[in-house]
Amino acid sequence: MHMADALISPAVGATMWAGSLAVLGYSSRKIRETIDNKTIPLMGVMGAFIFAAQMINFTIPGTGSSGHLGGGMILAALLGPYAAFVVVASVLTVQALFFADGGLLALGCNVWNLGLYPCFIGYYLIYKPIAGDGGNYRRIFIASLLSVIVALQFGAFSVVLETILSGKSELPFHTFVLLMQPIHLAIGLVEGIVTAGILSYVKNARPEILDTGAVSRPPAAGLPCKNILIVFVVLAVLTGGVLSWFASTSPDGLEWSIEKVTGKGELAEQEKGIAPVLKEIQEKTAFLPDYNFKQAHKEKPETEKVPAWPGIDTGTSVSGVVGGGIVLGIVFLIGYGIRIFKRQ
Amino acid sequence: MAFDSQYYNVGYLDRLSYQDTFVHRLDPRTKLITTLLFLFTVISFSKYEVAALFPFLLFPAIFLTVGEIPPGFILKKVLLVSPFAIFIGIFNPLLDHGQVAILPGLTLPAGWLSFASILLKFFLTVSMALLLIATTSFPTICHALRRLGLPSIFVSQLLFLYRYIFVLGEEVMRIVRARDMRSYGRKGTEIKVFVRIAGVLFLRTVERAERIYFAMLARGYEGDMPVSKKYHLTTSDLAFALSVIVCLFIFRCYPVTQIIGNFFRGIFS
Amino acid sequence: MSHHIVEFKDVCFRYPDGTEALHNLSFRIIHGESVGIIGANGSGKSTLLLHMNGYLMPTGGTVNIGDLHLTRKTRREIRKKVGIVFQNPDDQLFMPTVYDDVAFGPQNLGMDEEDVQKRVRAALDLVNCYDLINKPPHHLSNGQKSAVAIAAVMAMEPDILAMDEPAANLDPKSRRLLINLLKTFEHSKIIASHDLDLIFDVCKRCIIIREGTVAADGPSQDILTNKILLEENNLELPLSLQRR
Numbered sequence: 061m062h063m064a065d066a067l068i069s070p071a072v073g074a075t076m077w078a079g080s081l082a083v084l085g086y087s088s089r090k091i092r093e094t095i096d097n098k099t100i101p102l103m104g105v106m107g108a109f110i111f112a113a114q115m116i117n118f119t120i121p122g123t124g125s126s127g128h129l130g131g132g133m134i135l136a137a138l139l140g141p142y143a144a145f146v147v148v149a150s151v152l153t154v155q156a157l158f159f160a161d162g163g164l165l166a167l168g169c170n171v172w173n174l175g176l177y178p179c180f181i182g183y184y185l186i187y188k189p190i191a192g193d194g195g196n197y198r199r200i201f202i203a204s205l206l207s208v209i210v211a212l213q214f215g216a217f218s219v220v221l222e223t224i225l226s227g228k229s230e231l232p233f234h235t236f237v238l239l240m241q242p243i244h245l246a247i248g249l250v251e252g253i254v255t256a257g258i259l260s261y262v263k264n265a266r267p268e269i270l271d272t273g274a275v276s277r278p279p280a281a282g283l284p285c286k287n288i289l290i291v292f293v294v295l296a297v298l299t300g301g302v303l304s305w306f307a308s309t310s311p312d313g314l315e316w317s318i319e320k321v322t323g324k325g326e327l328a329e330q331e332k333g334i335a336p337v338l339k340e341i342q343e344k345t346a347f348l349p350d351y352n353f354k355q356a357h358k359e360k361p362e363t364e365k366v367p368a369w370p371g372i373d374t375g376t377s378v379s380g381v382v383g384g385g386i387v388l389g390i391v392f393l394i395g396y397g398i399r400i401f402k403r404q
Numbered sequence: 405m406a407f408d409s410q411y412y413n414v415g416y417l418d419r420l421s422y423q424d425t426f427v428h429r430l431d432p433r434t435k436l437i438t439t440l441l442f443l444f445t446v447i448s449f450s451k452y453e454v455a456a457l458f459p460f461l462l463f464p465a466i467f468l469t470v471g472e473i474p475p476g477f478i479l480k481k482v483l484l485v486s487p488f489a490i491f492i493g494i495f496n497p498l499l500d501h502g503q504v505a506i507l508p509g510l511t512l513p514a515g516w517l518s519f520a521s522i523l524l525k526f527f528l529t530v531s532m533a534l535l536l537i538a539t540t541s542f543p544t545i546c547h548a549l550r551r552l553g554l555p556s557i558f559v560s561q562l563l564f565l566y567r568y569i570f571v572l573g574e575e576v577m578r579i580v581r582a583r584d585m586r587s588y589g590r591k592g593t594e595i596k597v598f599v600r601i602a603g604v605l606f607l608r609t610v611e612r613a614e615r616i617y618f619a620m621l622a623r624g625y626e627g628d629m630p631v632s633k634k635y636h637l638t639t640s641d642l643a644f645a646l647s648v649i650v651c652l653f654i655f656r657c658y659p660v661t662q663i664i665g666n667f668f669r670g671i672f673s
Numbered sequence: 674m675s676h677h678i679v680e681f682k683d684v685c686f687r688y689p690d691g692t693e694a695l696h697n698l699s700f701r702i703i704h705g706e707s708v709g710i711i712g713a714n715g716s717g718k719s720t721l722l723l724h725m726n727g728y729l730m731p732t733g734g735t736v737n738i739g740d741l742h743l744t745r746k747t748r749r750e751i752r753k754k755v756g757i758v759f760q761n762p763d764d765q766l767f768m769p770t771v772y773d774d775v776a777f778g779p780q781n782l783g784m785d786e787e788d789v790q791k792r793v794r795a796a797l798d799l800v801n802c803y804d805l806i807n808k809p810p811h812h813l814s815n816g817q818k819s820a821v822a823i824a825a826v827m828a829m830e831p832d833i834l835a836m837d838e839p840a841a842n843l844d845p846k847s848r849r850l851l852i853n854l855l856k857t858f859e860h861s862k863i864i865a866s867h868d869l870d871l872i873f874d875v876c877k878r879c880i881i882i883r884e885g886t887v888a889a890d891g892p893s894q895d896i897l898t899n900k901i902l903l904e905e906n907n908l909e910l911p912l913s914l915q916r917r
């Protein structure tokens with residue numbers, strides 16, 4: 061499930077972007093070191109394959125609903141985790157642009173949720189150990205099923221965490237978890253079966269592709285497994301730490317810094333720097349003397365009874381409703397004006 | 405959605421991005437960065453903020469009209485796009501029971517306000533992302549990303565991906581049509597059939613990658629994708645970026661909607 | 674000018690799945706010759722062309738290009754001399770715009786941006802496609818794709834040109850243009866095609882491949898007029914000769 065821009069806070073969005081970019085940079089370096097030139101076009105075309113395959117819906121028996129391919133595990137099985145991660149990231153980027161699936165700010169979250177878990181946890185810790193090098197059909201089946209399910213569970217849990225930390229949704233943590241995890245168990249089951257099916261088909265038709273032949277992968281033996289775990293733990297701790305720090309700063313990081321810059325909120329008293337200038341402009345631009353914003357924290361009128369939402373009381377809301385309508389009108393007129401102007 | 409309509413949508417959006425208007429001609433870096441700033445500003449509003457978001461509609465309106473993008477198309481895409489935000493947001497009215505007075509005599513549960521805020525943010529972010537791609541051809545976005553320092557391997561992935569979406573799209577279309585022709589009216593793709601289609605497509609893709617690799621070698625490829633096309637920031641880019649930033653700043657820091665609302669209330673009372 | 678010679682000596686090739694696509698295939702092409710390769714579907718034409726550049730390495734026998742013997746070491750040198758236009762233009766146009774694609778080769782040769790632009794322009798002019806320069810390949814018709822694919826190879830200025838079905842998607846006028854273009858290319862050229870009229874027009878010499886080996890080799894005048902020989906190989910007389 062794709063995270064959406066509208067549900068995340070700037071802090072969560074930025075943190076997840078940073079995390080995903082870090083993994084992307086690391087993977088790109090790894091790819092340069094370990095694979096040959098041939099893999100570069102293969103990665104690109106496989107990305108297009110996943111993109112195209114995801115647009116084909118299939119019906120899930122007995123439910124009447126439809127599902128589509130996840131793709132992360134197939135890529136990892138073919139290309140190895142680093143290349144697969146980069147491909148998943150590029151598929152998600154194209155989807156964010158062409159389908160507006162999720163969105164550009166949530167892209168960091170989505171790459172993390174849908175790329176990192178299948179490629180590094182699902183593949184390295186589950187698929188690879190069970191399926192081994194090539195393996196038999198039963199092993200491939202079990203490995204794909206398990207790894208897809210586990211990766212999706214991680215992904216779903218991250219969606220919950222990101223949403224809760226962003227604080228835009230009212231859903232309590234435990235309800236949300238109880239909602240998301242079972243849904244994604246079902247989705248994972250279907251996706252796992254489909255992934256297993258495709259991998260078995262490929263193994264049957266061109267066994268060398270999945271074994272060793274067609275694609276050079278980073279050597280399976282040696283450091284990676286431990287390395288990955290360490291990198292992953294460090295990243296998780298970092299993200300967790302940063303996220304919770306941001307979450308504890310009310311209302312949230314960027315909000316806070318903007319208040320600081322504009323001299324609104326608690327810091328209005330500190331008349332230093334550009335703040336007083338801005339305040340002056342603000343006062344000049346306030347057309348009506350009883351403009352609510354200025355009163356907001358001097359005297360507390362009847363709004364006290366209502367829980368104090370930032371900037372919400374009857375006065376401002378009336379202006380908001382009236383202003384909203386007018387702004388909408390103005391926007392429409394501007395757009396219409398440009399259109400007419402362009403026609404000439 | 406059926407495969408064809410999704411695929412045609414991508415194609416249509418792609419075609420729009422090759423038009424030649426003021427917005428299309430802007431440097432892709434300018435558009436990318438201002439769009440990101442826009443998105444950040446929009447989602448930085450607190451969860452109950454609705455009114456202050458209205459002025460931001462100006463940006464999609466300008467992109468739509470100056471960029472000559474059909475508004476109906478974008479609107480339809482926004483409505484169709486992932487219902488996830490609505491799915492999550494709809495719980496707010498159910499769970500957040502505090503009352504807020506909107507107009508004299510009209511109070512609403514606060515949850516509806518935060519839901520409206522999510523929807524509005526959703527509309528703004530999704531439509532701007534779509535408008536970015538509708539006014540900036542994908543290859544130029546990739547060049548911008550490269551110039552902004554993303555790993556070259558990632559950017560070449562994007563370029564390949566973009567190029568072959570359309571080739572594989574046609575291929576899937578042929579496969580799906582061939583399937584439909586022989587499925588005698590049965591609707592939908594069963595998992596078994598899907599696995600086979602995807603498997604065939606997978607193998608063909610691997611073989612295609614091999615041929616592409618040959619073609620690249622034939623033209624001197626030795627592991628590095630050449631970077632071409634230098635873009636130069638022009639004065640119109642700077643002017644554009646500056647005005648966007650100023651607008652964003654004003655809309656973010658001053659309650660423009662309230663001010664206008666107050667102004668008109670002042671006139672009429 | 675020994676460096677434009679193409680020589681296959683007893684070349685055998687077996688695909689990994691066991692298909693023996695080439696079997697004891699031998700021929701020698703000297704500088705400036707234009708040779709048509711014809712034969713039934715699956716006779717091994719494409720496989721043969723893939724050997725000219727070392728994409729496939731013979732499992733038996735030898736390939737010499739100019740004074741270079743084809744090995745894994747020399748194939749990079751060889752690729753600079755031999756330009757191959759493949760059967761499917763979609764696989765050949767892998768860059769996101771026509772300009773980027775045609776420029777790919779010259780850029781890899783290490784030329785500076787200005788020279789690259791000149792080359793791109795010249796190559797696209799050659800195939801009459803300069804207008805398409807900023808389009809993405811998926812906005813082109815199949816014929817335009819073929820033309821641009823040819824331009825992309827021509828931009829490398831190869832000594833030897835090899836083509837697999839170059840006229841497959843072209844309309845009659847573009848096909849005529851291509852034929853004229855090929856006639857002006859004075860270095861060695863090797864064209865695999867089912868379009869026997871094109872071969873008859875462009876190539877002085879003709880080689881028929883059957884089941885991976887040379888079934889006939891001689892002047893086009895003789896081979897393409899030999900009805901019995903052609904029909905043995907799933908081919909028929911060029912249309913221009915049928916009418917007589």
Ligand SMILES: Nc1ncnc2c1ncn2[C@@H]1O[C@H](COP(=O)(O)OP(=O)(O)OP(=O)(O)O)[C@@H](O)[C@H]1O
Pocket residue numbers: 688689690692693694712713714715716717718719720721
């Ligand atoms: N990748 C491959 N793997 C296995 N066998 C192959 C492969 N490519 C081609 N072959 C086989 O090799 C033989 C020669 O094929 P090739 O493509 O060279 O024929 P062709 O003369 O180019 O045919 P056409 O006129 O149809 O293009 C055929 O029997 C074909 O089935």
Ligand SMILES: [Mg+2]
Pocket residue numbers: 718719720760837
């Ligand atoms: Mg062929």
